[in-house]
Amino acid sequence: xxxxxxxxxxxxxxxxxxxxxxxxxxxxxxxxxxxxxxxxxxxxxxxxxxxxxxxxxxxxxxxxxxxxxxxxxxxxxxxxxxxxxxxxxxxxxxxxxxxxxxxxxxxxxxxxxxxxxxxxxxxxxxxxxxxxxxxxxxxxxxxxxxxxxxxxxxxxxxxxxxxxxxxxxxxxxxxxxxxxxxxxxxxxxxxxxxxxxxxxxxxxxxxxxxxxxxxxxxxxxxxxxxxxxx
Amino acid sequence: xxxxxxxxxxxxxxxxxxxxxxxxxxxxxxxxxxxxxxxxxxxxxxxxxxxxxxxxxxxxxxxxxxxxxxxxxxxxxxxxxxxxxxxxxxxxxxxxxxxxxxxxxxxxxxxxxxxxxxxxxxxxxxxxxxxxxxxxxxxxxxxxxxxxxxxxxxxxxxxxxxxxxxxxxxxxxxxxxxxxxxxxxxxxxxxxxxxxxxxxxxxxxxxxxxxxxxxxxxxxxxxxxxxxxxxxxxxxxxxxxxxxxxxxxxxxxxxxxxxxxxxxxxxxxxxxxxxxxxxxxxxxxxxxxxxxxxxxxxxxxxxxxxxxxxxxxxxxxxxxxxxxxxxxxxxxxxxxxxxxxxxxxxxxxxxxxxxxxxxxxxxxxxxxxxxxxxxxxxxxxxxxxxxxxxxxxxxxxxxxxxxxxxxxxxxxxxxxxxxxxxxxxxxxxxxxxxxxxxxxxxxxxxxxxxxxxxxxxxxxxxxxxxxxxxxxxxxxxxxxxxxxxxxxxxxxxxxxxxxxxxxxxxxxxxxxxxxxxxxxxxxxxxxxxxxxxxxxxxxxxxxxxxxxxxxxxxxxxxxxxxxxxxxxxxxxxxxxxxxxxxxxxxxxxxxxxxxxxxxxxxxxxxxxxxxxxxxxxxxxxxxxxxxxxxxxxxxxxxxxxxxxxxxxxxxxxxxxxxxxxxxxxxxxxxxxxxxxxxxxxxxxxxxxxxxxxxxxxxxxxxxx
Numbered sequence: 001x002x003x004x005x006x007x008x009x010x011x012x013x014x015x016x017x018x019x020x021x022x023x024x025x026x027x028x029x030x031x032x033x034x035x036x037x038x039x040x041x042x043x044x045x046x047x048x049x050x051x052x053x054x055x056x057x058x059x060x061x062x063x064x065x066x067x068x069x070x071x072x073x074x075x076x077x078x079x080x081x082x083x084x085x086x087x088x089x090x091x092x093x094x095x096x097x098x099x100x101x102x103x104x105x106x107x108x109x110x111x112x113x114x115x116x117x118x119x120x121x122x123x124x125x126x127x128x129x130x131x132x133x134x135x136x137x138x139x140x141x142x143x144x145x146x147x148x149x150x151x152x153x154x155x156x157x158x159x160x161x162x163x164x165x166x167x168x169x170x171x172x173x174x175x176x177x178x179x180x181x182x183x184x185x186x187x188x189x190x191x192x193x194x195x196x197x198x199x200x201x202x203x204x205x206x207x208x209x210x211x212x213x214x215x216x217x218x219x220x221x222x223x224x225x226x227x228x229x230x
Numbered sequence: 231x232x233x234x235x236x237x238x239x240x241x242x243x244x245x246x247x248x249x250x251x252x253x254x255x256x257x258x259x260x261x262x263x264x265x266x267x268x269x270x271x272x273x274x275x276x277x278x279x280x281x282x283x284x285x286x287x288x289x290x291x292x293x294x295x296x297x298x299x300x301x302x303x304x305x306x307x308x309x310x311x312x313x314x315x316x317x318x319x320x321x322x323x324x325x326x327x328x329x330x331x332x333x334x335x336x337x338x339x340x341x342x343x344x345x346x347x348x349x350x351x352x353x354x355x356x357x358x359x360x361x362x363x364x365x366x367x368x369x370x371x372x373x374x375x376x377x378x379x380x381x382x383x384x385x386x387x388x389x390x391x392x393x394x395x396x397x398x399x400x401x402x403x404x405x406x407x408x409x410x411x412x413x414x415x416x417x418x419x420x421x422x423x424x425x426x427x428x429x430x431x432x433x434x435x436x437x438x439x440x441x442x443x444x445x446x447x448x449x450x451x452x453x454x455x456x457x458x459x460x461x462x463x464x465x466x467x468x469x470x471x472x473x474x475x476x477x478x479x480x481x482x483x484x485x486x487x488x489x490x491x492x493x494x495x496x497x498x499x500x501x502x503x504x505x506x507x508x509x510x511x512x513x514x515x516x517x518x519x520x521x522x523x524x525x526x527x528x529x530x531x532x533x534x535x536x537x538x539x540x541x542x543x544x545x546x547x548x549x550x551x552x553x554x555x556x557x558x559x560x561x562x563x564x565x566x567x568x569x570x571x572x573x574x575x576x577x578x579x580x581x582x583x584x585x586x587x588x589x590x591x592x593x594x595x596x597x598x599x600x601x602x603x604x605x606x607x608x609x610x611x612x613x614x615x616x617x618x619x620x621x622x623x624x625x626x627x628x629x630x631x632x633x634x635x636x637x638x639x640x641x642x643x644x645x646x647x648x649x650x651x652x653x654x655x656x657x658x659x660x661x662x663x664x665x666x667x668x669x670x671x672x673x674x675x676x677x678x679x680x681x682x683x684x685x686x687x688x689x690x691x692x693x694x695x696x697x698x699x700x701x702x703x704x705x706x707x708x709x710x711x712x713x714x715x716x717x718x719x720x721x722x723x724x725x726x727x728x729x730x731x732x733x734x735x736x737x738x739x740x741x742x743x744x745x746x747x748x749x750x751x752x753x754x755x756x757x758x759x760x761x762x763x764x765x766x767x768x769x770x771x772x773x774x775x776x777x778x779x780x781x782x783x784x785x786x787x788x789x790x791x792x793x794x795x796x797x798x799x800x801x802x803x804x805x806x807x808x809x810x811x812x813x814x815x816x817x818x819x820x821x822x823x824x825x826x827x828x829x830x831x832x833x834x835x836x837x838x839x840x841x842x843x844x845x846x847x848x849x850x851x852x853x854x855x856x857x858x859x860x861x862x863x864x865x866x867x868x869x870x871x872x873x874x875x876x877x878x879x880x881x882x883x884x885x886x887x888x889x890x891x892x893x894x895x896x897x898x899x900x901x902x903x904x905x906x907x908x909x910x911x912x913x914x915x916x917x918x919x920x921x922x923x924x925x926x927x928x929x930x931x932x933x934x
Contacts, residue, residue: 031507066284095536097396099242099477100543109287134290136250137550163575165568174256175555175564180572 008185009123253295278318334374347535363435390483402518412444467501595705602811674788720744720876742775
């Protein structure tokens with residue numbers, strides 16, 4: 001379309017539109033997972049664009065994705081008890097109607113939250129994620145890497161485009177992990193040139209294509225149907 | 231274990247499990263620090279839960295940041311409970327957050343549980359629970375937030391009124407096996423509608439009414455009277471967080487208590503509602519028949535209550551430490567590390583961050599140059615910095631010496647070395663900085679008999695400091711003050727960087743290695759014959775780069791006395807110091823990244839960036855900058871065999887005579903020149919007769 005080559009980035013308004021399209025396609029084609037929701041950002045994010053735009057700013061959120069791991073490969077011991085604090089067990093804790101052993105000790109659930117947030121400085125989407133145990137404790141970066149499905153860990157190691165870092169979430173102001181975006185525009189450009197053989201893609205498809213590269217790294221695949229035109 | 235009774239086994243409920251999002255602790259900490267402070271009155275909170283949505287994992291009662299009261303100026307006693315949505319049903323609770331660990335342990339858990347159970351019981355009796363059924367799942371949390379260690383101790387209780395005698399289960403199976411196909415379809419549809427509507431999504435207890443034509447509808451509990459008759463099947467339904475195939479979840483307990491108390495029912499049909507992928511899952515959901523024995527309607531007394539959450543089957547509280555994500559110092563450290571790692575990943579894969587972090591740097595001088603060098607080193611991730619200076623912060627200093635502020639000048643001024651350390655720590659708390667208040671002994675400033683002992687101490691101290699660091703920066707403001715450090719560094723073969731300022735020019739240079747290898751290496755070389763040893767030494771001499779004094783043909787003397795005021799203050803253009811300091815640090819970083827040690831550091835070598843591994847750049851010997859024309863020159867100077875600081879003669883003398891030699895050098899104005907042969911050289915130069923040719927030839931230069 002343009003004379004000059006596309007640089008692999010997209011604007012904030014293109015991101016919002018693309019996010020919508022992505023969420024819809026996901027809902028349609030990926031029922032195994034809960035749908036992505038659009039969260040309106042309540043405050044001006046710390047890297048706001050300085051152009052005045054009427055585009056609604058927000059991000060895509062997919063939370064509480066449960067990954068169950070068997071206890072054989074126990075990754076993180078979640079709750080540390082204060083065994084020494086209490087010598088006598090409290091008689092009132094249980095009665096005959098309380099089920100004591102759940103018989104479910106062989107599985108360890110981990111929960112993932114994923115946010116896709118637009119980065120105004122890189123002009124690409126960025127995947128933020130965090131993982132936590134059932135009691136709420138966050139997992140550290142190395143723990144997350146061992147919880148991710150085996151093939152995604154492999155992708156992470158081998159690819160030079162993906163690099164997990166820990167940074168402050170731009171809206172929630174707490175440490176989250178993110179896939180660093182500095183290579184994103186480069187591989188998006190390559191992707192479109194190599195696969196689609198167009199210089200500039202239809203922007204609504206940006207996120208779908210972007211996610212097809214990013215998703216497998218964190219264990220979220222997308223079905224082939226999503227990549228096809230509706 | 232299930233006790234067998236004639237009417238079926240005792241119905242056993244899977245205990246509710248808690249899950250606290252980190253955001254809750256963050257919020258609680260902030261409220262505690264800013265609002266509550268030492269007030270430890272109970273705080274109304276809101277918990278959230280949703281029906282089970284996974285066949286292998288139960289859902290939890292979750293606390294998130296929004297669970298705590300909104301941050302208004304007025305603290306309302308009735309919290310604005312977040313309206314439920316389909317993903318989370320809100321439930322009222324109360325938090326007792328104590329001020330000390332002892333208070334936490336001393337809380338009367340029995341009585342607190344009884345208090346909350348009483349509230350539930352009263353809500354049942356008064357009919358409030360019928361209107362707002364979420365009240366049945368009221369919960370309690372006790373906690374202690376250790377805001378110094380960022381660790382949180384907590385214990386949940388889910389008060390459940392105990393039925394005495396307990397309810398027994400006749401049968402409990404998957405809902406899809408209980409309902410007919412038509413009924414199942416209709417129930418699913420009705421549930422999905424209930425779950426999608428904003429007005430009912432947050433109502434966790436309800437009635438399922440199935441008409442004779444298999445049409446199902448979901449009604450509020452309070453409509454029970456209206457649902458009687460018409461041959462309708464009536465089930466009591468609730469959002470079941472539990473996933474187990476043979477046990478219902480905890481919230482059912484208080485529902486049964488409500489049923490017992492409100493209507494005298496002996497047998498009850500239950501619907502444990504569970505979902506998957508956002509829709510009703512009748513394979514996962516359970517339906518069962520339960521028998522209630524004895525009527526609590528007759529007893530208006532508060533039944534017993536149980537419900538303190540077990541921690542891995544033990545009655546102990548839980549704890550969580552969030553130091554990594556909350557302690558600001560740790561956050562600063564990880565942010566700094568991230569920055570450097572990004573540099574390594576994107577631009578310089580060969581960057582050795584561990585080496586930089588562990589290199590111990592000694593800065594002699596905490597003035598204009600010292601402050602800037604310290605800051606640049608910290609930016610590179612260097613953590614161990616020692617600053618040495620005997621001066622105090624003067625009124626004119628803060629303008630040019632970037633670690634000091636006006637406050638440091640007051641009351642005579644703080645010691646620079648110590649003020650610098652404080653300043654560095656304020657910038658980056660994880661820096662390991664040390665300040666040494668000490669004067670550097672200098673030749674040309676003789677020590678009186680009273681001062682001798684002090685001077686000897688200072689020499690020893692400086693020797694030890696240099697020995698215990700990896701890189702030394704000479705950043706003092708006189709020539710003679712650089713002599714002793716240069717000698718000691720040459721003796722110890724340390725990385726030594728000199729920065730010196732003129733009015734509008736600067737010098738940054740790296741000293742070459744010393745003339746003799748380090749003592750331990752010399753022992754190993756004992757195996758060599760004397761001949762070979764002297765050959766090795768002279769080889770080294772030829773290749774050695776010079777130090778700061780190698781270009782001088784006079785020995786260092788007192789340059790500070792007998793000068794006018796403007797000569798005494800080092801007057802330089804302000805832009806110079808940061809230029810010189812930055813170059814000094816970058817030069818040092820390049821040196822540290824060279825694969826060879828200081829001994830092998832080449833004379834001058836360009837790394838062609840064919841292989842990006844050695845991409846940091848070249849290692850010039852001297853850089854001289856001139857602000858006048860904004861230029862820089864790179865020069866090379868070999869070592870001078872009569873250098874007063876690093877020549878073989880001098881270092882050998884120091885190794886043999888140590889402090890005695892130093893004292894002599896400091897006290898005697900010409901000793902060094904005599905020892906090294908400079909005196910001789912000067913004499914011979916003076917006696918040299920230069921014959922100037924006057925025939926206008928361009929060859930008018932004398933060969934010395």
